[in-house]
Amino acid sequence: MLKNIFFDLDGTLIDPRIRLHSLFQELAPESEFSFDEYWKIKRQRINQKKILTKWFNYPEEKIHKFKRAWMEKVEEPHRLKQDILFGYTENVLASLSKKYDLYLVTARQFEDRVHSQLEDYNIKSFFKKILVTKQKGPKSELIKNNVSYYPGDIFIGDTGEDVMTAKELGIKTIAVYSGCLSKEILKEYNPDLIVKDVGVFYENSSL
Numbered sequence: 486m487l488k489n490i491f492f493d494l495d496g497t498l499i500d501p502r503i504r505l506h507s508l509f510q511e512l513a514p515e516s517e518f519s520f521d522e523y524w525k526i527k528r529q530r531i532n533q534k535k536i537l538t539k540w541f542n543y544p545e546e547k548i549h550k551f552k553r554a555w556m557e558k559v560e561e562p563h564r565l566k567q568d569i570l571f572g573y574t575e576n577v578l579a580s581l582s583k584k585y586d587l588y589l590v591t592a593r594q595f596e597d598r599v600h601s602q603l604e605d606y607n608i609k610s611f612f613k614k615i616l617v618t619k620q621k622g623p624k625s626e627l628i629k630n631n632v633s634y635y636p637g638d639i640f641i642g643d644t645g646e647d648v649m650t651a652k653e654l655g656i657k658t659i660a661v662y663s664g665c666l667s668k669e670i671l672k673e674y675n676p677d678l679i680v681k682d683v684g685v686f687y688e689n690s691s692l
């Protein structure tokens with residue numbers, strides 16, 4: 486039986502790609518990647534370290550500096566304003582929250598900024614709890630410590646870590662390719678279902 490639905494935030498409910506591409510351009514000024522070029526590479530699961538080494542010959546220490554600046558800046562409030570709420574998110578959450586307990590589970594660093602972003606989008610009230618790892622541990626740990634979950638529950642996310650989180654908990658795993666990985670890459674993690682996005686998932690489900 487389904488009682489709880491866990492949602493990842495970035496790439497699942499909102500689109501953070503403009504924020505992430507523009508920060509990359511800012512921190513690696515030698516890059517001339519367009520938005521599409523950058524995401525075509527990233528969606529193949531090529532991480533920043535690989536991009537900085539392979540395309541721009543960054544030495545170890547420059548990569549280190551890039552990473553530190555990235556973490557410092559990536560959740561700055563003015564940057565978060567660049568994010569876009571997917572068109573279907575509000576309706577899907579509104580419908581599902583009538584029948585199930587919804588949880589937001591994100592690896593963001595700053596809890597207060599997650600709350601204000603959700604308030605800005607008017608979607609905060611749909612969630613029973615908002616779980617933020619603050620980069621201090623895995624999502625699975627946070628769920629284990631905060632929620633009574635059941636094998637029929639589902640986790641919806643856009644990364645391999647999200648799929649592994651669900652598997653770790655022994656719940657159903659739904660991968661969406663509206664975010665940071667392609668359909669082909671997500672397949673490698675063997676989720677129970679791969680769909681284009683949360684909107685398509687909801688339309689085709691019996692929930």
Ligand SMILES: [Mg+2]
Pocket residue numbers: 493494495496497642643644664
């Ligand atoms: Mg995500």
